[in-house]
Amino acid sequence: MAETPVETVSTGLGPRYVYSSTPGTFTSIPTISLSPSQSPATIAAAIYSAATEVGFFYITDHGVPASLVAQTHAEMQRFFRELSVEQKMKLNPGSWKKNGKETEEKEAAKGEGEEGKVEEGRKEQEDEEEEYSGYWPIRATIPDGAAETHMYESIIWPYDALADPLTPAAAAAAAHDANARFWPPSAALPGFRVRIAEYEGAMLTLARRLLGLFAVALGEEGGYFDKYFDPPGTLLSLNHYPASVPQSPESAGVHAHSDFEAFTILSQDAVPSLEVLSLSGAWVPAPPIPDTFLINIGDTLRMMTNDVFMSTVHRAYNRTGRARYSIPYFFGANYDAMLDVVPSCVDEAAGRGRRYGKVRAGEYVRAQLARTYVTN
Secondary structure: OOOOOOEEEEEOOEEEEEOOOOOOOOOOOOEEEOOOOOOHHHHHHHHHHHHHHOOEEEEEOOOOOHHHHHHHHHHHHHHHHHOOHHHHHOOOHHHHHHOOHHHHHHHHHOOOHHHHHHHHHHHHHHHHHHOOOEEEOOEOOOOOOOOOOEOOEEEEEEOOHHHOOOOOHHHHHHOOOOOHHHOOOOOOOOOHHHHHHHHHHHHHHHHHHHHHHHHHHOOOOOOOOHHHOOOOEEEEEEEEEOOOOOOOHHHOOEEEEOOOOOEEEEEEOOOOOEEEEOOOOOEEEOOOOOOOEEEEEOHHHHHHOOOOOOOOOEEEOOOOOOOEEEEEEEEEOOOOOEEOOOHHHOEHHHOEOOOOOOEEHHHHHHHHHHHHOOOO
16 A cells, blocks of 8 residues: 655655655765866766755865855854844835835836836846845744745845846946845945855856756756846845744744746755655755755746656754754746746656646746745
């Protein structure tokens, strides 16, 4: 008789099941070196194995200086420890709407002719990003329209062209600072934005390298995915989980879920918490390992690979009673990109017919984000 699942996890690509006694299809998370001494083909082969069998893997020799990672963690703690609740809540999307600035900027964006239309369109795009960016406090109860509680506080920023190493200097100098509203005043946290932007730039460089390796792993040219990620749709999040001893997984940080974007680059502190759900329904620890990033496949890449890559369910369940900090960087396709299945991932003869139709990246991601972040 088949074992009855003890929990069903709802995801954007259907339910996943948790079992109490079934042994896992994997018992640990693989580690992959990105050392230049290895050929791209060798690295890509290791990534293919991890992406198809686990959906998670650690990376070493990634090229991001340890000093930059340490600096970013220090800045994160400055934000959560030094700013008052009132200062942080000024960066919350709901607060932004209530204080009237949203209406003022929309009116200012209106104008005559094509220039006015472009400016108004820019404002509409920023409004959509604003829904899921900024500061989010702990939410112990479930408000109308939300799918779950939010047992940690976070500050989130969307893609920032000013931090992108591929943005030409002249373009950056002339660019509109779309993310200004999401940052605390420089007087409150001197140097904070400059240092966080440096980290985002490093993440963009690393993410683009990984994107090329994912393409090679599938037998494609390294630039295969580039047209879908120009520029990418990203979210950089700083998360703080207060010290507590949860009574159950439902009251412990991040509930079981799969990520929505193409993949995530996670920097953990020293507090163990993350757990990954194996294909057979067992929770497997993903402990912090110094000088590594933890990579996991998201729903977007799973769809584009026709389920060849796994977007694995995971959760944060901190049983230590210590505060935890983490920095996930969600790397996704351009929100306007029409995503399609990689042709080489369709094999009718082998029983892997096309499982997904075309979808606009932003429509899928925003639908999933709306279940988690509610600004009312």
